[in-house]
Amino acid sequence: MNADWVAASVRARSMAQRRAGTARCREVAGAPTLAAGLALLAGTLYGPRLAALREDAPAEHAVRATTLWQLRVLGGWIPASGSTLARALAAEYEAENLLALAERLREGTGSPTADLDLGALATAWPRAREARAMDDLAEVLRASRWGAIDDQSALRDLLTLSRLGRLAGESVTARPWAKAEAGLLAARLLLVDAATPSPRLRQLARPLLGDRWAGAASLAELRAALPRPAAAALAGIDDASDLWRAEARQHATVEADAFRLLRGALPGPDVVLGGATVLAVDAWRVRAALAAAATGAGGSEVLDAVA
Numbered sequence: 001m002n003a004d005w006v007a008a009s010v011r012a013r014s015m016a017q018r019r020a021g022t023a024r025c026r027e028v029a030g031a032p033t034l035a036a037g038l039a040l041l042a043g044t045l046y047g048p049r050l051a052a053l054r055e056d057a058p059a060e061h062a063v064r065a066t067t068l069w070q071l072r073v074l075g076g077w078i079p080a081s082g083s084t085l086a087r088a089l090a091a092e093y094e095a096e097n098l099l100a101l102a103e104r105l106r107e108g109t110g111s112p113t114a115d116l117d118l119g120a121l122a123t124a125w126p127r128a129r130e131a132r133a134m135d136d137l138a139e140v141l142r143a144s145r146w147g148a149i150d151d152q153s154a155l156r157d158l159l160t161l162s163r164l165g166r167l168a169g170e171s172v173t174a175r176p177w178a179k180a181e182a183g184l185l186a187a188r189l190l191l192v193d194a195a196t197p198s199p200r201l202r203q204l205a206r207p208l209l210g211d212r213w214a215g216a217a218s219l220a221e222l223r224a225a226l227p228r229p230a231a232a233a234l235a236g237i238d239d240a241s242d243l244w245r246a247e248a249r250q251h252a253t254v255e256a257d258a259f260r261l262l263r264g265a266l267p268g269p270d271v272v273l274g275g276a277t278v279l280a281v282d283a284w285r286v287r288a289a290l291a292a293a294a295t296g297a298g299g300s301e302v303l304d305a306v307a
Helices: 003-017 022-030 036-038 056-076 080-107 136-141 152-170 175-192 198-209 219-225 229-232 241-263 269-295
Strands: none
Touching: 003 056, 003 080, 003 241, 003 269, 022 036, 036 269, 056 080, 056 175, 056 269, 080 152, 080 269, 152 175, 152 198, 175 198, 175 219, 175 229, 175 241, 198 241, 229 241, 241 269
16 A cells, blocks of 8 residues: 555545536436526536536536646645646646637637636646747747647647647556547547648657558558557447547546546555546536536437447
């Protein structure tokens, strides 16, 4: 047992127990209005931030902010040796801030938005938020853990691969998850967007996927070119239009793995990883459920895909 990680592991397990859960998310998705869906979340950890909201976009932001806050609290219990893992887990939220900033800079509005508060888990954000042009932002990223951006139109994909590489480097346990997510990104890039991967994108993907994937012209070719975890994420998908099903299924796979870490691992980084991941998947379900409630759809096809 790693005594330094006991408190963080206890906190991670407690945090996961306060999730909304699959059943409640289905209730939210079936709610006739967004307001009704939000009311169903009142008793969960998302409740306080959602209480006054009645629009979908702020609700999604509030869910992300809640999850990040829980991660920040967990980070306060993690020993110094785990600080890089905590920042790697928080990189998803920093990426959202960076993408929102890039959109403002491209539009030239400069209008402030409610950025996610990363606190001590930030890496490039304290400098990046001062950027006044895309070139400024690109320079900040180049000098940070995010690295160079050679195609601003592919910023989201570059940031995603960068954070996945960081997570895989920090946690052997999370490496298969990172490879699977990178494989899904590659499938969408090649077979839906019909895009040519830039040199930087291929460089970021190399530790996760190798090089053969970039020349694939079909799902079958792509599966044959990918490492096992990435190929497995695409199993049973015959048409690129069904990639969303593979993405939803991957969330469920990661969640099941994370629950096993919470229940079976001794106190240590894997328990923290499990708790943070369970909550991240729960937040994904909550966002999907609220999106369904906002349209009055009576349910969520995305959530049904992982039933």
